Amino acid sequence: MSDQKLRFNSKTIHGGQQPDKAYGAVMPPIYQTSTYAQTTPGGHQGYAYSRSANPTRTALENSLASIENGNYGLAFASGLAAIDAIIKLLAPGDEVISTNDVYGGSYRLFKQIFEKFGITFHFIGMQDVDKIAKYVNSNTKLIWVETPTNPMMNIIDIKAVSKLAKKYQILMAVDNTFATPYLQTPLDLGADIVMHSATKYLGGHSDVVVGALVVKDKNLADKLYFIQNASGAVCGPMDSFLVLRGIKTLHVRMQRHCENGKAIAEYLAKHPKIEKVYWPGFEDHPNHQIAKSQMKDFGGMISFVPKGSSYEAAIKMVEKLKIFTLAESLGGVESLAGHPASMTHASIPQEERNKSGVVDALIRLSVGIEDEADLIGDLEQAIG
Ligand SMILES: Cc1ncc(COP(=O)(O)O)c(C=O)c1O
Numbered sequence: 001m002s003d004q005k006l007r008f009n010s011k012t013i014h015g016g017q018q019p020d021k022a023y024g025a026v027m028p029p030i031y032q033t034s035t036y037a038q039t040t041p042g043g044h045q046g047y048a049y050s051r052s053a054n055p056t057r058t059a060l061e062n063s064l065a066s067i068e069n070g071n072y073g074l075a076f077a078s079g080l081a082a083i084d085a086i087i088k089l090l091a092p093g094d095e096v097i098s099t100n101d102v103y104g105g106s107y108r109l110f111k112q113i114f115e116k117f118g119i120t121f122h123f124i125g126m127q128d129v130d131k132i133a134k135y136v137n138s139n140t141k142l143i144w145v146e147t148p149t150n151p152m153m154n155i156i157d158i159k160a161v162s163k164l165a166k167k168y169q170i171l172m173a174v175d176n177t178f179a180t181p182y183l184q185t186p187l188d189l190g191a192d193i194v195m196h197s198a199t200k201y202l203g204g205h206s207d208v209v210v211g212a213l214v215v216k217d218k219n220l221a222d223k224l225y226f227i228q229n230a231s232g233a234v235c236g237p238m239d240s241f242l243v244l245r246g247i248k249t250l251h252v253r254m255q256r257h258c259e260n261g262k263a264i265a266e267y268l269a270k271h272p273k274i275e276k277v278y279w280p281g282f283e284d285h286p287n288h289q290i291a292k293s294q295m296k297d298f299g300g301m302i303s304f305v306p307k308g309s310s311y312e313a314a315i316k317m318v319e320k321l322k323i324f325t326l327a328e329s330l331g332g333v334e335s336l337a338g339h340p341a342s343m344t345h346a347s348i349p350q351e352e353r354n355k356s357g358v359v360d361a362l363i364r365l366s367v368g369i370e371d372e373a374d375l376i377g378d379l380e381q382a383i384g
Pocket of ligand 1: 079080081103105106146150175177178196197198199209211329
């Protein structure tokens with residue numbers, strides 16, 4: 001059966017996969033090799049050197065392309081290495097319009113690495129798509145979208161942004177780390193590139209750091225493959241294997257992340273000691289209708305602020321958690337709690353953080369797939 005005809009839950013398991021040619025192994029072997037024997041110069045079986053290509057990485061790249069409804073997948077050493085490859089498509093003088101409420105590491109890469117090379121970044125709120133057009137000029141080459149955003153859970157209308165990007169012939173990339181293709185497939189909504197920190201939900205078990213890109217267009221894929229090989233930030237065969245294995249259960253994990261996320265968001269919203277809860281499933285979330293139309297469900301990421309917006313109260317709360325582990329990262333089977341201002345988003349200046357709502361009292365939860373009652377019990381004892 002062609003991959004195109006498979007439904008999502010089948011694609012996570014079979015998409016782009018074939019039994020291994022050597023012995024029929026159902027899971028691709030971990031081809032832990034840097035190089036490959038040649039019978040004559042250039043006489044190899046499609047693999048010459050593992051920076052350029054490795055069979056385990058190819059199996060992962062084909063799976064990525066399948067689940068995101070793209071044609072070409074590329075796996076990198078980390079999510080940031082994948083973003084780095086996208087920005088290397090640009091040249092000095094080019095401009096990028098980016099979501100203002102982006103992952104702190106993306107902001108740091110843009111501002112502290114690429115601005116030095118003459119690329120200008122405009123960070124703007126994109127909940128109102130009409131605002132984006134004001135920043136477009138003849139140098140604008142890329143629109144960078146993260147939705148839902150990390151950590152404010154803002155929702156950006158992918159279809160509307162892609163319409164604008166196409167009108168001005170600007171490349172559009174979407175960081176799909178929070179949603180995963182279980183919830184939304186940006187390429188189907190008009191984006192040119194979809195990006196992942198596969199470290200998160202795709203890997204799903206907090207045991208690997210990997211990045212991914214998926215595109216439909218061959219010309220764009222060729223340019224990115226060139227950068228992937230020329231810059232060399234590829235992921236190894238063991239890491240490729242782990243993400244591939246993670247993807248096979250993505251749909252069942254995501255279903256439970258969404259169920260637990262909903263229960264916890266509703267619990268927090270009713271709690272007298274909680275001031276504000278950010279979760280796109282609430283009907284009064286500013287872009288709830290867009291979330292409803294472009295996402296299948298609302299995910300397991302939630303941010304909230306304790307009553308009084310007190311930094312001390314927030315820190316006390318995360319310290320008291322027992323089942324939620326205080327840690328960087330997200331998207332694993334285990335529940336994690338984070339304090340964005342001092343952890344994931346510490347590289348964004350406080351003034352910039354406050355503008356987008358990442359205040360010092362904000363707590364971010366990555367709701368795992370444990371028992372819902374145990375998670376709520378843990379929050380109950382920590383909130384007090
Ligand atoms: C939304 C988002 N994008 C990109 C990244 C960077 O990915 P990595 O840590 O795999 O380099 C992260 C990491 O936290 C993230 O949350």
